[in-house]
Amino acid sequence: MKKKRGLLYGIAALAVLCVVYVGVGQYMNRAQELAKEEKEGEMVYLTDLSNVSSLSYDFDGQELSFSKKEGKWNYDGDDLFPVKQEEVDAIAFTVSKLEALRKLEGGDSLRAYGLDQPIRRITATAEDGTKSVILLGNATGDGDYYAALEGQDTPYLISSALYNETSTGLNDLMALEEFPAVSGADINTITVTKAGSSEFYVKKKLDGKDGTIEWYRDSADQPDNKLSDNSGLNVLADSLSSLKAKSCPNYKVQENELAGYGLDQPAAVVTYTYDKNGSEETFTLSIGSINSDSSCYYTRTENSSNINEIDKASIDKCLTVNKGIS
Structure with a gap:
């Protein structure tokens, strides 16, 4: 009987403590709100403009x-x-x-x-x-x-x-043009066209081997087209995915102005495909001449009105990596 009575007293005491805790919490919250309101009331503003x-x-x-x-x-x-x-x-x-x-x-x-x-x-x-x-x-x-x-x-x-x-x-x-937000691993195919000659590479994911891929030249249908070393294409894919515009000297270019940027007949055109939301998308970048201080290439994405400058080192890495592809 004494044990039962002691348990009841303990429960009652705990209930009282809970009520006190909640009350103190509410008091503190209200005190903070009042302090905030008082502080805001003391602030001085030069303007009060809505929207x-x-x-x-x-x-x-x-x-x-x-x-x-x-x-x-x-x-x-x-x-x-x-x-x-x-x-x-x-x-x-x-x-x-x-x-x-x-x-x-x-x-x-x-x-x-x-x-x-x-x-x-x-x-x-x-x-x-x-x-x-x-x-x-x-x-x-x-x-x-x-x-x-x-x-x-x-x-x-x-x-x-x-x-x-x-x-x-x-x-x-000026808001610069944004390129696809992809990683090198997202890129499926790469085409590089220079001097009228194109090189096409396609990636194949191996069934049953999680994350394992192979790169092929021209087509993945022929075993002989498989590259002996994936590293060159992986570097190219990573380099392409990291390209970004540094500046935009012309955001409303006309066709008759393209020659001034070497983009009427581009030195190179790079195209890659990638997966986005379950479908395959294509990105194409034309590369023109080098700018006046030799720091960037003039570039243009397909059908864009923007002429973008991209760091020369980044473009050179994309255009010369094929030397390591075998």
Whole structure:
């Protein structure tokens, strides 16, 4: 009987502890929420824009202006310009609610902070038409910046985030063409055409041997076509899968401009097939002449309006690896 009574007391005590634990947890959560609300209430913001739909800023003597249409940022100077969406999104996020580290009330005039002749002017407009023009002045020794809203006399101190985000020229905001996201192991066939002559290689996966492959020249139907050493083709496949555009000197090339890049009659054309979502896809890259500083080849993917520059060393590796194929 005593044991039973002791057990009941223990259960009751445990229940009380659980209630206390839950209560303390709820109290702590509410306290944290209140502290957060209090902190947010103490923060000072220069702007309060909902859904920024247009942005402009001046950089290195050029004004860059962007508008958002159907959820996508466009460069106002040329609708065909491929904009790096994440870069402009970051600026829009910063200016939508620009936090001040400090509001400098009762201090010196704007001139004392370099705001009478700002180093940068950023204009942001929300979907509802609300517009804010942010002026950036001198930098502090800590790397922060003085800022003000155009038409107002109150200076603020802000972090360097907005200055850094708008320290990019148009070329830095260009989204480069992306090649297929594949590994060398995903590539099934490779064709290399140079000087009117083509070499074709096909990969065959051996049944019952997980991961074991063989490379063949021309066709996998003839045993004599099997390469004695897979390493050369494996290196070529890996090299092709790692190619990427370094820059884009022309994003709307016309047919009559191709000769200027050596792409009217390419020095080489490389094609490979790969598996994607259960189907076979094809990627073709034409390789033209070397650029002016001999660091890159001009290249073009099939039917693309972009002329891309790819590192010379990466292309050379693809075009010379056949010397090790046997």
